[in-house]
Amino acid sequence: MKEIEISTKTTQSIIRCGKGAFEAYAPAYKDKQTFIVTDSNVFGYYRHLLWRTFGDRTPIYILPAGESSKTFRYLREILQKMIDEGMRRNGYVIAVGGGVVGDIAGLAASLYMRGIHLVQIPTTLLAQVDSSVGGKTAIDCKNIKNVIGSFYQPEEVIVDPVFLETLPDREIRCGLGEIIKYGALDKDIYSKLTENEARLKDPAFLEDITYSCINHKANVVRLDERETTGLRKTLNLGHTTGHAFELYYRKKSHGEFVLIGMYYELYIAEKHGVCGGRYAENLKKLILKVIKKAPAYEDVGKAAAMAKYDKKNAQSMRISMVVPGVEGKSAELTLGMDEYIAEIEECAAHIREGK
Ligand SMILES: NC(=O)c1ccc[n+]([C@@H]2O[C@H](COP(=O)([O-])OP(=O)(O)OC[C@H]3O[C@@H](n4cnc5c(N)ncnc54)[C@H](O)[C@@H]3O)[C@@H](O)[C@H]2O)c1
Known part of the structure; x- marks a missing residue:
């Protein structure tokens, strides 16, 4: 213990x-x-x-x-x-x-x-x-x-x-959503995830990675309990789009939307050059190990528009999000609403085309 x-x-x-x-x-x-x-x-x-x-x-x-x-x-x-x-x-x-x-x-x-x-x-x-x-x-x-x-x-x-x-498999997948988020914020957690890809749901692995995630969060909360310095905001990685989709589509659970949000925001991060290469591919692979396929919603622009309610936005009609950066580090991107929606729609089109 x-x-x-x-x-x-x-x-x-x-x-x-x-x-x-x-x-x-x-x-x-x-x-x-x-x-x-x-x-x-x-x-x-x-x-x-x-x-x-x-x-x-x-x-x-x-x-x-x-x-x-x-x-x-x-x-x-x-x-x-x-x-x-x-x-x-x-x-x-x-x-x-x-x-x-x-x-x-x-x-x-x-x-x-x-x-x-x-x-x-x-x-x-x-x-x-x-x-x-x-x-x-x-x-x-x-x-x-x-x-x-x-x-x-x-x-x-x-x-x-x-x-x-007693937890249903679907809820284990939801938890893996937040765990993979920590993987995008912390090199050690990322290594553990990539080294154990085949046993993500193994109870012994989950017990170990749970401790690592809590440790990461505790280190952040000690330094920025009330989200005033920007550090705690990093824990929202993937959540801007995840929450927007969650509000609009509702059918899935929070953790699944975090993974879907991360997948879409990875596309945006790559497009803006803050994340890329093998690292971005590995993160996508990890996400797809849990959700199999990212959904290519038809009306995704309307869902993305719900991001206007995100608490991270400092200005109206500008969307601020925390996305994966280089290994172990996140990056913050702020896009105009129209640009953000267009990029989310582009990502859906890519998924539809199987790219
Ligand atoms: N406060 C925070 O920092 C923070 C961070 C992340 C998410 N959240 C919030 O957490 C919520 C999502 O949490 P969640 O995914 O745990 O959802 P949840 O609380 O709805 O639980 C998911 C499902 O699992 C069932 N369940 C719970 N424990 C079980 C068990 N041991 N065996 C069988 N079934 C069990 C629940 O009844 C429910 O049906 C969202 O509202 C989200 O906004 C808060």
């Missing part, structure tokens, strides 16, 4: 990773006042474990599974139930689930009595490698992803691969 600490000026967060982490650290909360937030799928698999670990009288709020629960309606319901249950300021919100549960439970914890203790227990690969760490919380609103949220560090994150045993 490994530990990573994130200390910032105001907060301290400890991340415990590895097999057995849940059994070793979760029972410490049994004697505390706890409020569990989870979703319907996770509750279905793990309710007995949760009752056994936290006590069968601990209140549990069960979200309907899926991104459409990251809304005001459910945030309000969570907060109201916390009031009804008499949660005190020294109580703990325990988020047990994927990124959706973690994001909304984190926001609720940050709002309730101006902030109560938060523990993240991520149960998807995506949440383990990325969303449970670093303290970003959010809900979606008016068709805009993560537009209402806060920075609020969990006191503890318990990352146990045992939860991945």
Whole structure:
């Protein structure tokens, strides 16, 4: 088992990773006042474990599974139930689930009595490698992803691969989306990925790479917790187009859209000369190992236009994105809206033509 600490000026967060982490650290909360937030799928698999670990009288709020629960309606319901249950300021919100549960439970914890203790227990690969760490919380609103949220560090994150045993293959692929993103930001992670291409879904490989990704994120968050210096923005690599497509097409999950977004943005990065050669080809190969084929959407221009809502844009009608650069480094590109849409359409045409 490994530990990573994130200390910032105001907060301290400890991340415990590895097999057995849940059994070793979760029972410490049994004697505390706890409020569990989870979703319907996770509750279905793990309710007995949760009752056994936290006590069968601990209140549990069960979200309907899926991104459409990251809304005001459910945030309000969570907060109201916390009031009804008499949660005190020294109580703990325990988020047990994927990124959706973690994001909304984190926001609720940050709002309730101006902030109560938060523990993240991520149960998807995506949440383990990325969303449970670093303290970003959010809900979606008016068709805009993560537009209402806060920075609020969990006191503890318990990352146990045992939860991945029930995770559908599709969700493993989503987690690989964020892992490949880290590969484009970190030379060591890139090497591990290219050396282990044939065993990307192997549990031992996933446990090792999860730790590497969390370590990378922790190093970034320590230096730029609130995304003020630009460093933390690099973690959004591929997300500008990924989020735009996610808003427009909806059918796939966040992690799949991150991979598709990365694929399209790689095309833009190559076109602008910031990424290229064998390295760009290898990144594409890694992406296609997970999604098989990048979709060549017909109405892709309309989907790309949704990028106008991206939080990274400093000026209206200019799209700012973080794309792969040279190995281990990202680059930032800012394009006019029309140019961005034209290049996304060009990429779709290339895919259609099998180039
Ligand atoms: N806060 C951040 O820094 C950050 C970073 C990346 C992504 N996110 C957010 O994370 C969300 C995506 O997270 P996600 O991919 O985990 O989605 P998710 O939470 O919807 O989980 C995916 C699916 O897996 C199911 N599931 C969860 N754990 C399971 C388990 N152990 N066994 C079986 N099924 C299980 C869920 O019920 C759901 O159906 C998005 O809303 C995204 O915006 C946040």
